[in-house]
Amino acid sequence: MLGSRVERSNVDALTCLMTRRTATRLVEPGPTTEQLAVMLAAATTAPDHKTLRPWRFVVVRGEARAALADAIRQAAEAVGELAEPVVRKAAGKATRSPALIAVIASRVPGARVPRAEQDASAAAAAQNICLAAHAQGVASAWKSVPLPESDQVRAVFGLTGAEELMGWIELGTLSDAVPIPPREPADLAAVTSELTATGELAVLELAGTTVAVPAQTH
Numbered sequence: 001m002l003g004s005r006v007e008r009s010n011v012d013a014l015t016c017l018m019t020r021r022t023a024t025r026l027v028e029p030g031p032t033t034e035q036l037a038v039m040l041a042a043a044t045t046a047p048d049h050k051t052l053r054p055w056r057f058v059v060v061r062g063e064a065r066a067a068l069a070d071a072i073r074q075a076a077e078a079v080g081e082l083a084e085p086v087v088r089k090a091a092g093k094a095t096r097s098p099a100l101i102a103v104i105a106s107r108v109p110g111a112r113v114p115r116a117e118q119d120a121s122a123a124a125a126a127q128n129i130c131l132a133a134h135a136q137g138v139a140s141a142w143k144s145v146p147l148p149e150s151d152q153v154r155a156v157f158g159l160t161g162a163e164e165l166m167g168w169i170e171l172g173t174l175s176d177a178v179p180i181p182p183r184e185p186a187d188l189a190a191v192t193s194e195l196t197a198t199g200e201l202a203v204l205e206l207a208g209t210t211v212a213v214p215a216q217t218h
């Protein structure tokens with residue numbers, strides 16, 4: 001294994017999840033098949049109510065990206081009112097990273113698990129892909145799929161009626177050309193409350209606690 005990858009694969013879990021960033025620009029080399037396998041295996045460990053496995057994944061890399069770009073172009077052209085630069089930009093999303101993994105919420109009809117929970121599992125699978133990429137030194141970016149409801153894009157991913165795209169994870173090597181701006185830490189008090197014994201929502205008292213945020217690595 002490559003030295004830097006060995007090092008990165010040894011980062012502890014909290015460092016991995018707190019230093020993951022969305023790549024601004026992804027270049028070659030893309031992930032190896034072994035690295036993809038680790039990402040996909042990590043995806044399948046997402047929390048999953050009743051073990052429905054309400055997700056599936058499509059890997060797109062190499063020349064297959066052109067087939068995906070074609071489908072998006074056809075979908076955009078079918079809209080009929082989009083300017084050519086808009087069509088080109090949408091289709092170009094398919095080829096701007098060396099590889100991508102489309103994440104599909106594949107709901108199980110009739111299952112006694114609400115659809116929102118099934119989709120939450122698919123979203124957790126997507127995040128696991130991003131984290132497993134980062135743990136292996138592969139940069140990632142979770143992006144929306146252009147025209148995800150079009151017949152052409154649904155067909156290229158083989159979507160059935162109960163399925164929906166949750167986005168795709170672009171994968172590759174982070175380019176130095178476009179730096180990632182530092183992440184502004186969220187105000188935990190603004191997004192968190194604590195339920196009190198009397199049934200009220202109160203401000204969670206965090207004064208005096210510190211959370212060490214590891215330095216960003218990419």
Ligand SMILES: Cc1cc2nc3c(=O)[nH]c(=O)nc-3n(C[C@H](O)[C@H](O)[C@H](O)COP(=O)(O)O)c2cc1C
Nearest residue numbers: 020021022023141142143144145166167168180183
């Ligand atoms: C489902 C989903 C779709 C997204 N689609 C896009 C997108 O198309 N374009 C984009 O710039 N960011 C998109 N984002 C946001 C980025 O993935 C990323 O979270 C954001 O830029 C913040 O960067 P960070 O992950 O480094 O904090 C999407 C996020 C999610 C969860």
